[in-house]
Amino acid sequence: MNLSPxxxxxxxxxxxxxxxxxxxxVAIGAQNTFVLRQGLRREHVGAVVAVCMLSDVVLISAGVAGAGALLGAVPWLATVMRWGGAAFLLVYAALAARRALRPTGAALDADTGRVPAGLGSAVGTAMALTWLNPHVYLDTLVLLGSVAGGHGDGRWWFGAGAILGSVVWFTALGYGARLLRPLFARPRAWRVLDGAIAVVMTAIAVGLVAGA
Incomplete structure (x- = not known):
């Protein structure tokens, strides 16, 4: 089938x-590690994936529309987001480190003997890890928006492709995590994952503060 120009x-x-x-x-970050953990535990996966995808739809659309200029027009906004995001990430890192160093049956058992996190807590954490991360604005509003602008009239097709990438990735990450469940049936694997999450969150927070 031949397509028109x-x-x-x-x-x-x-x-x-x-x-x-x-x-x-597709990189190790605060948002991805949280989606992975929710997928492994099968806790509110659909809601968490939906929050991440819908957030990207809004942010990518805003970037394509040219909202990145807002960050340049209001310099203090980026500073507030940077320090707020760093503080949240450090708190989350501390909680993950505590789970790794002082595990309990509720935190480690992938199937039984634990109290699942509430829907509100899961959704709130997903939103915070997305919207309190300054990098997401730089990536979507500034970087992606700038590249989309170079496509002229095709910038919305470019944005649609980026949105499709987000949908594919978060769906695969959240629901594909179950393939790793045999590995995470062992308590030690959960401790390693939580330790890795603590390191990643701390590194991102330090990077945010260092760039202030």
Missing amino acids: AASAAALDALTGLGFGLSLI
Whole structure:
């Protein structure tokens, strides 16, 4: 089937956006590690994945629309987000470190003998890890928005591709985590994961503060 020049251009813009979007989100970070942990524990996976995807839809759309100029117009906003995000990440890192160093049956057992986290807590944490992270604004509003602008009339196709990348990634991460459950049936694996989460969160927080 031969596509028209306009359709071919739109498809190319969308594929470019898909690849660029995946390059930004497929990395070890605060948001991804939380989605992975929820997927492993099968706790409110759908809600957490939905929060991450819908947040990206809003942020990517805003970036394509040119909202990145707001950060340049209000310098103090970036500073507030940076310090607020760092504080939240350090608290989350401390909780993960405590789980790793002082495990309990409730924290380690993947199936029984534990009290699941509430839906509100899971959704709130997912939103905080997304919206309190200054990097998400730099990636979506500034970087992705700038690249999308270079595609001219095809920038919305580029944005659609980036959104598709987000949908594919978070769905695969949240629901694909169950494939690792045999490994995490062992308490030691949960301790290692929580230790890794603590390190990642702390490193991101330090990076935020260092860049202030």
